[in-house]
Amino acid sequence: AQSVTQLDSQVPVFEEAPVELRCNYSSSVSVYLFWYVQYPNQGLQLLLKYLSGSTLVKGINGFEAEFNKSQTSFHLRKPSVHISDTAEYFCAVSDRTGRRALTFGSGTRLQVQP
Amino acid sequence: NAGVTQTPKFRVLKTGQSMTLLCAQDMNHEYMYWYRQDPGMGLRLIHYSVGEGTTAKGEVPDGYNVSRLKKQNFLLGLESAAPSQTSVYFCASSPGLAGGPWTDTQYFGPGTRLTVL
Numbered sequence: 594a595q596s597v598t599q600l601d602s603q604v605p606v607f608e609e610a611p612v613e614l615r616c617n618y619s620s621s622v623s624v625y626l627f628w629y630v631q632y633p634n635q636g637l638q639l640l641l642k643y644l645s646g647s648t649l650v651k652g653i654n655g656f657e658a659e660f661n662k663s664q665t666s667f668h669l670r671k672p673s674v675h676i677s678d679t680a681e682y683f684c685a686v687s688d689r690t691g692r693r694a695l696t697f698g699s700g701t702r703l704q705v706q707p
Numbered sequence: 708n709a710g711v712t713q714t715p716k717f718r719v720l721k722t723g724q725s726m727t728l729l730c731a732q733d734m735n736h737e738y739m740y741w742y743r744q745d746p747g748m749g750l751r752l753i754h755y756s757v758g759e760g761t762t763a764k765g766e767v768p769d770g771y772n773v774s775r776l777k778k779q780n781f782l783l784g785l786e787s788a789a790p791s792q793t794s795v796y797f798c799a800s801s802p803g804l805a806g807g808p809w810t811d812t813q814y815f816g817p818g819t820r821l822t823v824l
Contacts, residue, residue: 692738700749
């Protein structure tokens with residue numbers, strides 16, 4: 594079984610400041626890792642994913658994440674945030690078994706202030 | 708190409724009533740999923756399907772039933788709604804092996820907000 598821990602439930606940040614959203618996972622097998630974003634009253638949209646290869650993954654809207662196997666982490670970063678980045682961000686892992694389902698963290702609400 | 712659509716967008720039920728949520732995808736995906744989202748808990752898997760005519764239980768299946776009679780549709784039923792089923796329900800689909808090597812990327816619908824009084 595897998596589990597995902599998002600260490601911060603809310604992250605307030607000023608516009609144009611850098612941000613890091615933290616994600617740690619637990620699994621006894623190899624996993625795929627994902628970050629999804631949910632804007633208010635909308636569904637989830639894929640931000641980026643790590644399947645294999647380079648541990649630094651670039652996604653949409655200027656976000657990137659780094660996979661650290663030894664620390665079982667997959668933190669999301671952006672060097673300069675905009676008001677429009679205000680949303681909820683979910684880290685997820687895939688169990689890579691027959692059902693290919695995702696296990697989600699509890700989410701981090703990013704609040705960008707002017 | 709509409710992607711994943713969900714019907715209805717909102718619904719209010721009384722305890723004991725029944726209803727069906729419809730999910731439709733036009734991407735010819737093999738796998739489909741139903742999740743529920745509750746505050747502070749992320750998304751939890753209710754049921755899933757790995758192909759037409761197949762269904763299986765996820766982590767929180769009690770009180771729900773599903774059917775996948777057609778590849779493009781995945782229905783979630785509540786036979787006797789309870790206040791504990793007040794939640795936002797998301798449907799998702801993924802291509803499976805038909806999309807090439809496994810990527811497990813899921814595509815989500817806009818959600819259905821259900822309130823049970």
